[in-house]
Each structure stands twice: as C-alpha cells, then as structure tokens.
Amino acid sequence: xxxxxxxxxxxxxxxxxxxxxxxxxxxxxxxxxxxxxxxxxxxxxxxxxxxxxxxxxxxxxxxxxxxxxxxxxxxxxxxxxxxxxxxxxxxxxxxxxxxxxxxxxxxxxxxxxxxxxxxxxxxxxxxxxxxxxxxxxxxxxxxxxxxxxxxxxxxxxxxxxxxxxxxxxxxxxxxxxxxxxxxxxxxxxxxxxxxxxxxxxxxxxxxxxxxxxxxxxxxxxxxxxxxxxxxxxxxxxxxxxxxxxxxxxxxxxxxxxxxxxxxxxxxxxxxxxxxxxxxxxxxxxxxxxxxxxxxxxxxxxxxxx
Amino acid sequence: xxxxxxxxxxxxxxxxxxxxxxxxxxxxxxxxxxxxxxxxxxxxxxxxxxxxxxxxxxxxxxxxxxxxxxxxxxxxxxxxxxxxxxxxxxxxxxxxxxxxxxxxxxxxxxxxxxxxxxxxxxxxxxxxxxxxxxxxxxxxxxxxxxxxxxxxxxxxxxxxxxxxxxxxxxxxxxxxxxxxxxxxxxxxxxxxxxxxxxxxxxxxxxxxxxxxxxxxxxxxxxxxxxxxxxxxxxxxxxxxxxxxxxxxxxxxxxxxxxxxxxxxxxxxxxxxxxxxxxxxxxxxxxxxxxxxxxxxxxxxxxxxxxxxxxxxxxxxxxxxxxxxxxxxxxxxxxxxxxxxxxxxxxxxxxxxxxxxxxxxxxxxxxxxxxxxxxxxxxxxxxxx
Numbered sequence: 001x002x003x004x005x006x007x008x009x010x011x012x013x014x015x016x017x018x019x020x021x022x023x024x025x026x027x028x029x030x031x032x033x034x035x036x037x038x039x040x041x042x043x044x045x046x047x048x049x050x051x052x053x054x055x056x057x058x059x060x061x062x063x064x065x066x067x068x069x070x071x072x073x074x075x076x077x078x079x080x081x082x083x084x085x086x087x088x089x090x091x092x093x094x095x096x097x098x099x100x101x102x103x104x105x106x107x108x109x110x111x112x113x114x115x116x117x118x119x120x121x122x123x124x125x126x127x128x129x130x131x132x133x134x135x136x137x138x139x140x141x142x143x144x145x146x147x148x149x150x151x152x153x154x155x156x157x158x159x160x161x162x163x164x165x166x167x168x169x170x171x172x173x174x175x176x177x178x179x180x181x182x183x184x185x186x187x188x189x190x191x192x193x194x195x196x197x198x199x200x201x202x203x204x205x206x207x208x209x210x211x212x213x214x215x216x217x218x219x220x221x222x223x224x225x226x227x228x229x230x231x232x233x234x235x236x237x238x239x240x241x242x243x244x245x246x247x248x249x250x251x252x253x254x255x256x257x258x259x260x261x262x263x264x265x266x267x268x269x270x271x272x273x274x275x276x277x278x279x280x281x282x283x284x285x286x287x288x289x290x291x292x293x294x295x296x297x298x299x300x301x302x303x304x305x
Numbered sequence: 306x307x308x309x310x311x312x313x314x315x316x317x318x319x320x321x322x323x324x325x326x327x328x329x330x331x332x333x334x335x336x337x338x339x340x341x342x343x344x345x346x347x348x349x350x351x352x353x354x355x356x357x358x359x360x361x362x363x364x365x366x367x368x369x370x371x372x373x374x375x376x377x378x379x380x381x382x383x384x385x386x387x388x389x390x391x392x393x394x395x396x397x398x399x400x401x402x403x404x405x406x407x408x409x410x411x412x413x414x415x416x417x418x419x420x421x422x423x424x425x426x427x428x429x430x431x432x433x434x435x436x437x438x439x440x441x442x443x444x445x446x447x448x449x450x451x452x453x454x455x456x457x458x459x460x461x462x463x464x465x466x467x468x469x470x471x472x473x474x475x476x477x478x479x480x481x482x483x484x485x486x487x488x489x490x491x492x493x494x495x496x497x498x499x500x501x502x503x504x505x506x507x508x509x510x511x512x513x514x515x516x517x518x519x520x521x522x523x524x525x526x527x528x529x530x531x532x533x534x535x536x537x538x539x540x541x542x543x544x545x546x547x548x549x550x551x552x553x554x555x556x557x558x559x560x561x562x563x564x565x566x567x568x569x570x571x572x573x574x575x576x577x578x579x580x581x582x583x584x585x586x587x588x589x590x591x592x593x594x595x596x597x598x599x600x601x602x603x604x605x606x607x608x609x610x611x612x613x614x615x616x617x618x619x620x621x622x623x624x625x626x627x628x629x630x631x632x633x634x635x636x637x638x639x640x641x642x643x644x645x646x647x648x649x650x651x652x653x654x655x656x657x658x659x660x661x662x663x664x665x666x667x668x669x670x671x672x673x674x675x676x677x678x679x680x681x682x683x684x685x686x687x688x689x
Contacts, residue, residue, distance in 0.1 A: 183688055187446040194437035194449070201433050201683045202426075208535040208679045209426040209672060215527055216419040218521075223520050 030055035035117040039173040049101035050115040056090035056156030068126040079111040083154035322470030330587025336609035351487035361582020368563040391535040399461030399547040405570030407549025414668040417513035425672025427616030427636025431456030431609020450684040456605025457677030458639035477595040481602035488672030508631040523642040525550040539682025613638030637666040
C-alpha cells in the first residue's frame with residue numbers, strides 16, 4: 001500500500017472516531033427530580049429514589065457506556081456508566097433514566113451517589129476523556145415531587161415543574177408532549193385551500209432554478225470569454241509562426257534535424273524504466289479446472305475398415 | 306395410520322393455501338398486476354418499470370394465512386420481502402435511483418440554454434395545483450402533499466416523499482405515478498395541441514451552443530450548492546443526482562459512473578419496482594382513497610403538462626423574436642425523462658419534418674428532475 005492510501009485511511013479512521021465522539025456530545029441532561037415521592041415514578045424494585053433523565057438529541061442512536069455522571073465538580077469520574085449493557089444505547093431522540101440511590105449493585109442505571117434535598121445539586125455528564133458534555137445545577141428551592149426540567153427536549157431554559165397544568169413531570173418521555181403535528185395543523189387551519197402553499201412553494205422552486213439559471217448564464221459568459229481570449233492568443237501565435245518560418249523550402253532532413261535538436265534541447269525524451277521485474281508464472285494444477293474432467297466429448301473408437 | 310390424522314393435517318395445509326385465503330380484493334389486484342405486465346410486454350409502456358411492478362403486485366397479492374406467522378408478507382417484520390421493502394419504506398432506494406439518473410443524464414442542453422430551467426420550474430405547478438384539489442377533496446395537508454408529488458412525474462421522488470409524509474398511501478401513490486408516467490404519450494399530446502397554435506408549433510429554435518467540459522463539471526457542484534442551500538430537505542435526492550452527474554462529467558471516474566448508471570440503477574429498479582408492486586396488498590390498496598389518488602394523479606399530470614406549455618407561451622411574450630421557444634417543449638418540464646422530451650420531438654416533426662426539438666426539450670426535461678426534487682424538498686420542509 002502506498003503512502004497516500006495509508007494517509008487517506010488514517011484520515012478516514014480519525015474522522016470516524018471524531019464523528020463518534022461528536023455524537024456523544026449530543027447527550028443532554030433533560031429533567032431531574034431531587035426528592036421523589038410515592039406518587040412519582042418507581043424504579044424496577046418499587047422504590048422511589050431521585051432520578052436524572054438523559055436525552056439523546058441526535059437523530060441517531062448513541063452508546064453512552066463509559067461516560068461519567070457526577071455531582072461533584074472536583075470529582076469528575078464519580079459514576080462511570082458500565083460497559084456491556086445493551087440498554088445503554090439510547091435510541092434517536094429518546095430518553096433514559098438514572099436512579100440516584102447510591103445502590104450501583106442494583107444495576108447499570110443505579111448510580112453510586114444520591115442527590116441532596118434542600119441544597120443546590122450540581123449534576124454533570126462527562127465523556128470518557130473527562131471532557132464536559134452537559135451540566136446543570138438544580139436549585140435548593142425545589143420541593144419533594146417537583147422536577148427541574150428543560151422547556152424543550154435537549155434545549156431551552158430550565159424551569160421548575162410541579163405537575164400542575166402544563167407543568168407536568170415527564171420521566172422517560174418528551175418534556176413537551178405533542179398530540180398533533182403543528183406544521184400540518186397550521187396549514188390545515190390557515191391555508192385550507194392550498195393557495196398559500198402553492199404561492200410559497202412555487203416561489204421557492206422558481207427562485208432555486210432562477211438562481212441556477214443566472215449562475216449558468218454567468219458561467220457560460222465567462223467560459224465563452226475565456227474561449228475567445230484563448231482563440232485570439234492561439235491565432236496570434238500562429239500568425240507569428242507563419243511570418244517567421246517559411247517551411248515550403250525546407251527539406252525533410254532539415255525538419256528532422258530541427259526536431260532532433262529541440263528534442264535534445266528540451267530533454268523531452270521519456271525516462272526509461274530501468275527496473276526489470278521477473279515474475280515466475282506458475283500455473284497450479286487443479287482437477288477443478290482441468291479440461292480432461294470437464295470435456296464432454298464422448299470417446300469414439302477408431303474403426304479401421 | 307389413522308384417517309383422522311391424515312385429514313386433519315391436510316385440512317390444516319388447505320387453510321394455509323392461497324385458495325382458502327383468497328378474497329375478491331386479491332383476485333382484482335392480481336388482474337391489475339396482469340394488466341400491467343400486458344401493458345409492458347404487449348404495448349411496450351415503460352416495461353422496465355411496469356414488469357417489476359406488475360409482477361410485484363402478483364407477489365404481494367397471493368393470499369396466505371396471515372395468522373399463521375409464516376413471515377412471508379411484505380408487511381411482516383423480518384420477512385425477506387419486508388427486508389427488501391426497507392429501501393422503499395425508509396426511503397433509500399429513490400436517492401440511489403437519482404444517483405443513476407445523474408450518472409446517465411447529459412445536462413448540456415440545460416447548461417447551453419439556462420433559461421429552459423424556468424420551464425422545468427413552471428411545470429411543477431402540477432404538483433401544487435393537485436395539492437389544492439386534494440385539499441378540496443378532503444385530504445389532510447400531509448397526505449395532499451404526498452399525493453400531489455405525482456405531478457412531478459418522477460417515481461422515485463413520489464416514493465421518497467410519500468414514505469415520509471403518508472406511508473400508508475405510498476403503494477397507491479407509487480403505482481399511480483408510474484402508471485401515468487407510462488401514459489405520458491397518451492396524456493400529453495392532446496394538451497399540447499389544445500394550448501398551441503399551428504404557427505407556434507412551427508417555431509424553430511437555434512441550435513444550442515457547444516458546452517465545455519469545465520462547464521459540465523461545474524454544473525453539478527454549483528447546482529448542488531445552490532439548490533440545497535435553498536432547500537436542504539432535498540439533499541438526499543439532489544445530492545445524489547448531482548453526485549452521479551459529477552461522476553459522469555469529471556472524466557476520471559468513468560468506472561463509477563458506468564456502475565451507477567447501469568448495474569446499480571438496474572438492481573435498484575428491480576428491487577424498487579418489485580417491492581412497490583408487492584406493497585399493494587388488496588387490503589391496503591383497494592380503498593376509496595386509491596381511486597381519489599388516481600384521479601388526483603391524473604389531474605396533476607394534466608396541470609403540470611399544461612402549465613409547462615402555457616408558461617412557454619407567456620415567456621415568448623418577453624423574448625426577442627430570434628430567441629422564441631417552441632411551446633411544444635413546455636410539456637417536457639415534467640420530469641418523465643426522456644419520454645416527454647421525445648413526445649415534444651415527435652409532435653414537432655409532425656408539423657415540420659425538419660424541426661428537431663429533442664435536444665431543446667431535454668433542457669426543461671432535466672430541469673424538471675431538479676424542479677420536482679426541489680418541490681419535494683419544499684413539501685417535506687413545510688409538512689414533515
């Protein structure tokens with residue numbers, strides 16, 4: 001393999017690693033309950049510990065094993081998400097809950113720390129190389145059963161949710177629950193006849209093709225200008241040649257001599273390949289490729305009369 | 306051996322056969338499939354599409370006991386047909402077809418005369434005209450958008466968009482799009498005659514200028530950047546279209562261009578056609594909605610072809626006399642490549658045996674491919 005190919009391969013691998021690392025940066029802390037209540041969500045053992053919801057804001061699954069979750073800025077690698085659990089792969093735009101119960105022996109999603117009610121709780125997630133992915137500080141004022149959540153999944157402001165009205169607590173589901181597609185609803189209500197869509201869409205289609213059309217007018221003009229300049233240049237060169245050299249009186253020998261001189265002068269001969277490679281041509285015998293086993297002639301006895 | 310044992314097992318086997326599970330819907334769809342195959346073989350209507358689709362309809366409508374859990378149906382997860390259908394349902398066959406289209410399309414006619422791109426844009430009114438009719442009939446905006454794209458006369462685009470906006474209607478939309486594409490020679494000529502005068506049909510257009518290799522290389526790059534910056538949701542289709550074209554024109558990837566335009570396109574066409582056909586299971590396909598979709602598809606084709614021709618007439622009002630465009634190439638703005646361009650040429654020759662319009666019509670024809678992909682991107686952007 002030559003060096004160039006090797007370099008390309010290394011670049012591709014580096015890009016792939018970079019892309020994978022990039023994708024883990026899309027994990028977000030999405031909602032936190034510091035003090036869970038019996039009315040709140042229970043873990044698989046029926047207990048009601050504090051929980052931290054993570055959200056994959058990517059449109060592709062993310063494997064989160066080996067990232068760290070911490071509540072201590074000074075101790076970044078507090079809880080490493082264990083390797084080898086298939087459930088640590090968060091599907092695209094989905095959520096996952098970690099129980100902050102200080103009982104990691106209960107399973108992958110039970111951390112080795114708890115959250116402290118009545119105090120500010122710092123929570124951070126860090127990549128395997130300890131680089132920060134996301135962090136939040138849940139205020140001390142949060143009451144039992146209340147959550148500290150983003151207004152939109154993976155983005156937006158952090159707000160207190162107490163379960164009243166639209167401030168519902170949403171463990172392991174979207175922070176904004178949509179029952180309809182807003183775009184479609186909007187079009188159905190405000191553009192019932194489709195005129196708006198027709199006008200907007202046709203304007204966009206026309207604009208896109210008009211821009212392309214104008215660009216190629218420009219490119220065509222530049223191209224023909226360059227062609228004209230090149231033509232004019234070649235014509236002037238041809239004129240000069242004709243005015244200086246009159247080939248009608250030259251013999252073939254003279255022309256050959258001129259060509260040879262130019263050839264020597266410009267050192268234009270091919271560089272000869274001085275490496276001689278001798279490869280042994282070996283034809284391995286195999287009954288699979290043997291003609292004697294594949295010929296389908298019926299043997300005939302020569303009969304002499 | 307007991308008679309009961311034999312009769313019980315034979316009875317169970319009978320319950321698995323197509324005869325025991327057949328319904329009228331299956332028989333009707335099998336007849337539709339046979340009709341498609343007949344159209345393709347006997348009438349030579351788009352045989353490359355209608356044979357796989359027709360045979361796919363036969364495959365998809367052989368009745369079987371769905372409760373038996375044999376994992377053979379196209380909608381049963383994990384079945385072979387279901388795996389092949391993923392290219393349609395997840396929408397990755399159409400971009401691969403576009404790669405092939407790009408690799409086999411010569412955009413010279415368009416580059417030489419860029420104003421023809423506007424005809425390709427005007428013909429997309431078929432899509433949005435059909436969208437308005439679909440809304441009036443009572444379809445929801447996303448369904449109307451998916452149905453209306455039939456007016457783009459581009460099967461892969463129709464499949465791509467319907468898989469995103471209305472997956473439940475995809476079978477009917479795809480079959481409708483391909484059926485009308487096959488019927489372009491029947492639908493377009495009467496409209497072209499209706500909207501043009503004899504004098505207009507005789508307009509002779511100047512031969513297109515020669516296009517340099519550099520321009521051909523620049524076209525897919527600039528085309529991609531400009532169109533996708535305007536409509537990023539068109540990236541899957543436009544990206545592959547222009548990529549295929551760059552493979553063709555750059556001159557150093559002939560082997561890749563050859564594979565994309567031949568082997569790859571053929572493989573995807575076979576799989577796409579067959580699985581789209583198989584997706585038209587009677588229970589999913591034979592609904593009143595399908596009749597409306599076919600009606601809307603027809604409307605979309607009529608509006609698209611007419612608006613292309615009428616736009617050229619309008620355009621001629623502002624063009625100098627020496628640069629007038631023959632309105633017979635307006636129909637080619639729908640992207641049924643190269644069928645609609647051929648129709649322009651044939652109709653032109655009918656009125657003037659020395660008036661060859663094919664190369665002029667190829668301009669709007671390939672612009673139609675770009676236009677319909679942009680339109681699909683717009684609909685996806687607005688309604689997804």
